[in-house]
Amino acid sequence: MNFVESTEQLELRKAVAAMAQGFGKDYFRTEAREGRSGREIWLEAGRLGYLGVNLPEKFGGGGAGIYELALVLEELAASGCPLLMMVVSPAICGTIISRFGTEEQKEQWLPGIADGSKIMAFAITEPDAGSNAHQITTTAHPAPDGGWLLSGRKVFISGVDHADAVMVVGRTSSAEGYLRPALFIVPTADIEYQPIAMELVSTEKQFMVFLDEVALPASAIVGGADADLQQLFAGLNPERIMAAAFSVGLGRYALARAAAYMKERSVWGTPIGAHQGLAHPLAQAAIEIELAKLMMQKAACLYDSGDDRAAGEAANMAKYAAAEAAVRAVDQAVHSLGGNGMTVEYGLAHLVNVARVSRVAPVSREMILNFVAQQKLGLPKSY
Structure with missing residues (x-):
């Protein structure tokens, strides 16, 4: 590498x-x-x-x-x-x-x-099936005209109001009666959705999506009605890598704003950045961001090389490391500015919620720890 x-x-x-x-x-x-x-x-x-x-x-x-x-x-x-x-x-x-x-x-x-x-949105999470994709209940039944009738509910779906279509993760019935994962492209005009009130400053809103016997042509399905989990994770591994990139960039932004302030802000004639009590925590946060970035780059290289299995492990680790590093970087950046860190003028306080979300979405830190414990360490499942 x-x-x-x-x-x-x-x-x-x-x-x-x-x-x-x-x-x-x-x-x-x-x-x-x-x-x-x-x-x-x-x-x-x-x-x-x-x-x-x-x-x-x-x-x-x-x-x-x-x-x-x-x-x-x-x-x-x-x-x-x-x-x-x-x-x-x-x-x-x-x-x-x-x-x-x-x-x-x-x-x-x-x-x-x-x-x-x-723009295409992506809908996988359900009210009763958050990180457990195996419990998704959104289901498509064959329609008389050869298409599909899709029903279900999705929650915390980003950007639906500006999307032309939503790629919906659902299930289809097999000949044996069990449900198989399937991916459907659904025009946004054919679905109902409502915003979720969030304590978050973001250009993308979150929505609940309602699918009630939505009629879709046979051509709406991506990869066939018997799609396996490999097709789903072909998109979820890049999702983890991109989430890590989001967090790494966010951390870099916060650290740069804090460092610029600490160079200019003087107390008793000395820039506050000269004081180790402020300089060292910010330097530690910078190190953690760089380490997370390395794992993100490794995951991206593995994915682009075609090694989906190795990329999955690295992508989850990158997402975890970057989210943790971003939360600490933003917190330290806000703290470094003192009272100014909480003002609108200096543009850092709103990042506290944004960074915190990165620990929860698109997959929680606990589910990543479960994954690493089972896949990397070979420990038994707890669920």
């Missing part, structure tokens, strides 16, 4: 950072507080090829990998513009369609996902 990024990757980092900084450090926060979606920066990222950098060139993408897409999100987050729907639309949905979709599905969705003109 080469720890030195290529010239192209380094140039991509610089270009993405320059684009985000062109919108200004307060652009994203203002968009969120005023209830807007940040659509201008989303479309600009798409126009410049950043949203679809991981998608096939044949369908308007950049032909690169999850490594490059994670790099884009990290730099956006480090510039104060974390586009959460990048985790969902190009990383999960775009990847699944690229790997398992029909030619028609690829032609219909991938070019729009790549240039930002189309």
